Amino acid sequence: MSSNLHLNYFELFGLSPKFNLELAKLESNFRKIQSESHPDRFVTASPTEKLQSMQLATLANEAYQTLKNPANRAKYLLALQGIEAIAETNTAMPLDFLMQQMEWREALEDATSAKDISALENLLREMQQEAKLLQTELGLLLDQDLLLNKNTDYTSATDATRKLIFIDKVYADINKAIEQLEATL
C-alpha cells in the first residue's frame, strides 16, 4: 500500500491524465481506496501500517478534491507539465475579461441590494454557461495536446484555467448571496 504514496493523482486512481476525465471511475476508485485505507481495518496493524494507511487516505482525499473540480484539475494538469497557472505575481489578465468581471460583480452587487433573487439566478446561469464554454475549451486544449504529445507552451490552456478560477469565484459568491437572501425571506 505504501508504494502508492509516490503516485501522482491520476495514477493513484488508475486514470489517464486528461481534462475530460472518466468521472465514474474517479468516484469508484476513490471509494475503493477510502474503504481500503479506513482506520477500522488497521485496528490491530503495526504503527507503520497505521501511519501509511492514514497517509494514503489523506492523499486520496486531496487527489479526489483536486481532480473532481474542473479548475483544480486543469491547474494540476498544467502543474504536471511544469506550469504554474496562478503565480501570485502575475496579475495581468486580458482587459476585456477583467471589464466583464467588474460588470458581473456590479450586477451581483445591484441584485443583492435589490434583493432580486431571480436576477441572481440569471447571473448564476450565465456563470454556468461561461464555465461550460471554458471547460470545453480546456478539454480541447489540454487533451489534444497531451494526446498528440505536442511540444506546446500551454499559454491558451493557462489563460482558460485562470479565467475559470475567476468564474468559479463569482459563481460561489452569487450562490452565497442567494442563500443569504433566501435565509431572510
Added chain:
Amino acid sequence: MAYSDKVLDHYENPRNVGTLDKNDPNVGTGMVGAPACGDVMKLMIKVNDAGIIEDAKFKTYGCGSAIASSSLVTEWLKGKTIDEAYAIKNSAIAEELALPPVKIHCSVLAEDAIKAAVADIKAKQAAKVAA
C-alpha cells in the same frame, strides 16, 4: 486568520470608493486581477497638467486585505507625481497594513493596479501630444 487593525479600519471604512470619468483625458484607469483568489481591482487616478495626482478612486471585489490595500493606495496617491506613484512598492503596502505572508498577493495587486493606471494616463498623454 486575524486581520490587523489597519486592515480592519480600511475594510470597514474604505476611503475613496467609486469611479472617475474614464473618458476624461486626465483620468487613467488600472484594472488587474488575481487568479489565485479571483479578486478584481479597478483603480482610477486624475492627474493635473503639472503631473500631480489630484484624485484617486477604487473599486475592488475581493477579500479584506485586497480592499484595504487599494483603499490605502488611494490615500497615498493623492498629491504624488505619477512617477512617484509608479515607484510605490507592494512591500510598503504590506508593511503598512501588516499583511501576513498569505495576503502579500493583495499588495502585489494594488502595486500592479497603480502601474497599470500610470501606464494608461501616460498613453493618454502621449496620444494628446501626438494629436
